[in-house]
Amino acid sequence: MGGIDKHAAFYRAYLPAERSLIPMTIALATIVALWFLVYLVGAVGPQPQAQTILSGAHLAPIASGFDNR
Secondary structure: OOOHHHHHHHHHOOOHHHOOHHHHHHHHHHHHHHHHHHHHHHHHOOOOOOOOOOOHHHHHHHHHOOOOO
């Protein structure tokens, strides 16, 4: 194996047995909870009102190009 012993400390971090799953689980649960909170605030919050179309009398001066003052 000549030389792999020099890099054993680097590769030791990738061993799953030495990782702590508790901080990773807490971080993932926090991210999911924050995303869900933002989703709920957007879904429950005020809904945008649809724009109503103006009647033809209001649009006539714009369409004809005349200024009725």
